[in-house]
Amino acid sequence: MDVKSTAVITGWFLLSIFQVCICGRTFYHRVESLDNREVTESASNTHTRIPSVGQCARLCRQQDCVYLRHDGDVCSLYNVLVTASSSPAPGAVYYRNTCPTGxxxxxxxxxxxxxxxxxxxxxxxxxxxxxxxxxxxxxxxxxxxxxxxxxxxxxxxxxxxxxxxxxxxxxxxxxxxxxxxxxxxxxxxxxxxxxxxxxxxxxxxxxxxxxxxxxxxxxxxxxxxxxxxxx
Missing domain, CATH: 3.10.100.10 (Mannose-Binding Protein A, subunit A)
Structure with missing residues (x-):
């Protein structure tokens, strides 16, 4: 396999990881329509010093949250369905629990x-x-x-x-x-x-x-x- 093909496959694999976060048996799918935007609802819990989306997802699973937002090292958890506002929030990345039992x-x-x-x-x-x-x-x-x-x-x-x-x-x-x-x-x-x-x-x-x-x-x-x- 040539270097170019290897790079393409590696890029696809990394993109797949970034788009879908798996934490235990809970799946969180990226909600791209909310990325880089504020939402109208307030977070139920906010955690700092959380460097990765995976760690944020583990907190979400433990608290049975519906949405999570990861922005830098800040992890915000939402226990309600959220909607976007008109305010920008550069760097904000959102995921939703695919089956919000909460x-x-x-x-x-x-x-x-x-x-x-x-x-x-x-x-x-x-x-x-x-x-x-x-x-x-x-x-x-x-x-x-x-x-x-x-x-x-x-x-x-x-x-x-x-x-x-x-x-x-x-x-x-x-x-x-x-x-x-x-x-x-x-x-x-x-x-x-x-x-x-x-x-x-x-x-x-x-x-x-x-x-x-x-x-x-x-x-x-x-x-x-x-x-x-x-x-």
């Missing part, structure tokens, strides 16, 4: 999904649910594989204590005849409820009822499941 998300390692079921007190229509997920940089959950469908179904029944209540998922149609599509673009569905979907013109949104999928009016108010897309 915000109520659950990481299902077997299917590599990070999700959260909304509380019983928070009932929204389908579009409101979608926007609530977007506000946390996520989306309504896509059950576009058998493994995803079965895992979320079992979690809702056995862990979340929802029982036979229904939750919005990220599946809808934009025309009377369909097709129903997940927010991923996929049309795969594991199991519809009996006689569903019936393609009634005004039943354009889908919820998960106990084990199966049901289409209904989008303005019904239900709990919902968000997911954060893991990079």
């Amino acid at each position: 915000l109520g998300y659950v990481f299902a390692e077997s299917i590599n999904i990070c999700f959260k079921v909304s509380p019983a007190s928070e009932l929204k229509d389908w579009e409101e649910s979608l926007n609530a997920c977007y506000a946390e940089d996520g989306r309504l959950v896509a059950l576009d594989t058998d493994a995803r469908h079965n895992y979320i179904k079992n979690y809702i029944i056995e862990v979340a204590g929802i029982g036979t209540s229904s939750v919005w998922v990220g599946l809808n149609k934009t025309t009377t005849s369909g097709p129903f599509r997940w927010l991923t673009g996929s049309t795969h569905t594991t199991k519809w409820d009996s006689v569903e979907p019936d393609y009634v013109s005004y039943q354009n949104c889908v919820y998960l009822y106990y084990k199966d999928l049901v289409d209904t009016e989008c303005d019904s108010r239900k709990r919902y499941v968000c997911e954060l897309v893991l990079q």
Whole structure:
């Protein structure tokens, strides 16, 4: 292998390390849109004399933070979702925990999904649910594989204590005849409820009822499941 090829491979390897910080079993992905900018939220904790992003990430993992900012030797930890302000902050580098359990998300390692079921007190229509997920940089959950469908179904029944209540998922149609599509673009569905979907013109949104999928009016108010897309 010539010197030029070696340099290219080495550069790619170093870039990969810089873009993704792994601390224990927690992954932090670089949020380049926030780099060199201030954020509107205040840090929950700030540590000085922290020379590396890796050390900052270890502190973040210990405190179950959502975002970290590393600037020189200053490590700032945030326990909320952050947004950029118009103020510059040269040298600031931001990472986000890919599955912020501190915000109520659950990481299902077997299917590599990070999700959260909304509380019983928070009932929204389908579009409101979608926007609530977007506000946390996520989306309504896509059950576009058998493994995803079965895992979320079992979690809702056995862990979340929802029982036979229904939750919005990220599946809808934009025309009377369909097709129903997940927010991923996929049309795969594991199991519809009996006689569903019936393609009634005004039943354009889908919820998960106990084990199966049901289409209904989008303005019904239900709990919902968000997911954060893991990079």
